[in-house]
Amino acid sequence: MSQNTAAPTPAVAIDARSIRPGATGVGRAAQRLIGAMLSARPEWRFILVCRPGAGLAEWAGAPNAEVHETPVDYESHPRGDFWLNWRLPWLLRRWGATAYFAPAFIGPVRRPGVPCALSVYDLSVFRFPRAYSWRFRLFLRLAIRLGVRMADRVVVPCESVRQSAAERFPWAAGRLAVVPLAAASESQPPSPAAAEAFRRRMGLPERYLLGVGALEPRKNPLLVAEALERLPAAARPALAWAGPAGYRSRELANAMLRRLGGAGFVWLGPLGDADLAAARAGAAAAVCPSLDEGFGMTVLEAMACGVPVVCSDIPAHRETAGGAALFAGPLDAEAWTGRLAAALGDEALRRDLAERGWRRAAEFSWEASADRMLEVLRELIEAR
Known part of the structure; x- marks a missing residue:
């Protein structure tokens, strides 16, 4: 038996x-x-x-x-x-x-x-x-x-x-x-009032780009600074960066400040989930310029907040974002300038990117x- x-x-x-x-x-x-x-x-x-x-x-x-x-x-x-x-x-x-x-x-x-x-x-x-x-x-x-x-x-x-x-x-x-x-569940967009309260608390200007990640060479933040330098001063937003210190972070921060000035670059340091969602919701666009990534988690989290995304044209970003972001080479500052100008100045494109991005993030x-x-x-x- x-x-x-x-x-x-x-x-x-x-x-x-x-x-x-x-x-x-x-x-x-x-x-x-x-x-x-x-x-x-x-x-x-x-x-x-x-x-x-x-x-x-x-x-x-x-x-x-x-x-x-x-x-x-x-x-x-x-x-x-x-x-x-x-x-x-x-x-x-x-x-x-x-x-x-x-x-x-x-x-x-x-x-x-x-x-x-x-x-x-x-x-x-x-x-x-x-x-x-x-x-x-x-x-x-x-x-x-x-x-x-x-x-x-x-x-x-x-x-x-x-x-x-x-x-x-x-x-x-x-x-x-x-x-x-x-994307994190906390990446759903907070209220406009919460985003505005965060902006004021952190001393951010009304118009800024947001990068997220450790401030280190692999995240490639200096590329965004080089691209912003090429924009006319009147059309140039500030760059806010949320993330902890990484390898050579002080050297990078000083280089960013030299290029963009004290009002043009704000290193926010590491943020909690609620503050990070508020920072994204208030941004004119999210930038993800990494030299290399294994996945575009920061790309998806920005998309889930309804923010247009400009990211480096690397395989992981292509695979994650699909056609819902603007891409530029991770070493091509001129291409980044063009993509940023489009993401900031074309309202129809901004709405389209936000809508496609939100749908793309929901697929994961x-x-x-x-x-x-x-x-x-x-x-x-x-x-x-």
């Missing part, structure tokens, strides 16, 4: 240490993806490893989540590497995990004892090495190579990154999976992203 044995409940351990107040794109994406995963699978167990003070109280109360704090930062080396490769496998056994998900580039380089999925958002450190400090460049290149070699599944956010990863790591091509990202959702990520994890668990 045969007996039906129920499959054990999936128990997914997730490294959530990249989530913290003021987190940039990787941390923000991880927070939204994990939250959607918890909502989508109430019958699964999720074991979340985070830093103290990460602000994840809502997860601690979820019936399908266990939150474990560790003082070891994922950016701490070599202490963090020791924790990841020697302490973590023991913890996974203790917690009864059936899979492990590293959502922020850094994963163990030794087998952790359970199937492992690793997110690699982009390969910028290989494509634009001078955009990083030499120490970080060497570390991240090695971490990605070893992590990709070890992981049972390597998760990337778009098809263009999958193709690049397959070319660079051909031995891992069969283990690559695409899980698109989405964190619920769909979570479903795809959970499918990847389920496949790993069942194949074990």
Whole structure:
């Protein structure tokens, strides 16, 4: 007589240490993806490893989540590497995990004892090495190579990154999976009064462009300054930049100020979600001039706020934005000047971009992203 044995409940351990107040794109994406995963699978167990003070109280109360704090930062080396490769496998056994998900580039380089999925958002450190400090460049290149070699599944956010990863790591091509990202739910446009209150509080002029991301060479903010210099002074808006300091940020900020002047460039620093949505809603246009990206999350979030977008003509932006943005080469200041002039001066075009952008952003959702990520994890668990 045969007996039906129920499959054990999936128990997914997730490294959530990249989530913290003021987190940039990787941390923000991880927070939204994990939250959607918890909502989508109430019958699964999720074991979340985070830093103290990460602000994840809502997860601690979820019936399908266990939150474990560790003082070891994922950016701490070599202490963090020791924790990841020697302490973590023991913890996974203790917690009864059936899979492990590293959502922020850094994963163990030794087998952790359970199937492992690793997110690699982009390969910028290989494509634009001078955009990083030499120490970080060497570390991240090695971490990605070893992590990709070890992981049972390597998760990337778009098809263009999958193709690049397959070319660079051909031995891992069969283990690559695409899980698109989405705009934050907070990216819905706030009221005009909220946008105006934010503008006044931050001392912004009535007409400004908004860039979002760490102030660093890879985000390419100086290109926008060069393009703005070519516009007539009367038609030239200010450039506001929202994001934390990054590599060579002080050098970049000084160069921006020299080109645009104190009234023409405002570095807002990192903003919370509500302030970021207000900053976008009040902007004349959003600019996304990056040299390289793995996904256009800032593009989608601006579109969700109904803001015209001018972005660099790179594969990830093309794939994310579709035909709902204006594109210019990431090294072509003259082309950027033309696109900015059109986005600022052509009211019919502005309305069209806003409408198409809003529809495009609505095609992506964190619920769909979570479903795809959970499918990847389920496949790993069942194949074990």
